[in-house]
Amino acid sequence: MLNEQTIATLNAMKLFGMAQAFQERLSSARQAELSHADFVGLLVQDEKAYRDNQRLKRLLRNAKLRQPAALEDIDYRQPRGLSKQAMLELGSTQWIEGHRTVLITGPSGIGKSYLACALGNFAARAGYTVLYLRAPRLFEALQQARGDGSHLKTLAKLARVQLLIIDDLLLTPLTDWERQDLLEIVEDRYQCGATVITSQCPIGDWHPNIGDPTLADAICDRLLHNAYKIELKGDSMRKNSAATPTPNHKKGGANIADDTNVS
Structure with a gap:
């Protein structure tokens, strides 16, 4: 008893x-x-x-990662310009502690989202707060936040995350309010938080796709400064292997409106 x-x-x-x-x-x-x-x-x-x-x-x-990817499971067999040395550096927490940016570019199906989620998984297991968002959902959520008066609160929430992952940036050229939001996010995180961004758009084409030259200068200057750049090339890995559906994972990432605890 x-x-x-x-x-x-x-x-x-x-x-x-x-x-x-x-x-x-x-x-x-x-x-x-x-x-x-x-x-x-x-x-x-x-x-x-x-x-x-x-x-x-x-x-x-809370990370809402799109898939349960892991750095140790990355496939280096297919030639796609992925450096083991670069991934070895990203396999330590120094880039997170240094509030650096990782830019992953390449065609559809080459494995950009997998790498981003693997970095997110690594960061979470190291004890950092992480949030994964697809860019279209991110901008949609911020637009809705403008309407309900929670825009500044939402931006502050994004700024508090220790590693923010933005997937599929610049699938289409940005609208006025999208580039303004992107600048606010980038400015809040500059030298204050680590960020991973994936895009099908080559970095050299980011400036015209962002749009407004002044805002594009400010955004690119902050994103490119001291960033890791991973440019993937080659055939789609999805075409070379059958996709395996992953249960219990939301496609498209998180909804910022969810009560996600980033503390």
Whole structure:
């Protein structure tokens, strides 16, 4: 009865990791003749492991990644201009801590979104807040936010994310309000947050596709400064292998209007 009360008390105190491990640890402690200090120490480790695991689940859920990609699963066999050295550098957290930008360009189906999601997965597992958004959905959400008065709040929310992934930028030339929003996002994140952007449009064509020369200068200057540039080439990887549907993942990324916790 006392053990059940202890477990109930641990749960009431929201020490769920300790509560889950208590009975098992108690049995092993008796067998190993552990001291009270060692027994409590193991329970503390169990609680930390539980909290770390819960935080990781929350970070991955809030990231809304399009697919469960991983850096270690990247296919280098198909020649597409992907440097192992570049990906090795991105396999450390220095670029995130340095608030750098990663620009991934190339034709449709070459694996841009996969690389972006792999970087997002890596960042979340390293403990950073991540948010994946397709550019069309991003601009649509910001336009809706203008209408309901939450535009500034939405921009502030994007600025707080430690790694923001914008997929499929410049599928079409930007409208006036889209380039204004893009400038605000880029300005808020410049030297303050890491950003990954994918685009079918070559970087050399970004300026005319953004539109207004003054705004295009400001946007490109901030995006290109100290950025990693990955230019993929070759045939579509989707055409070379059958696509595998991924359940429980939203196509098109997150809806900013969702109550996504970025803390």
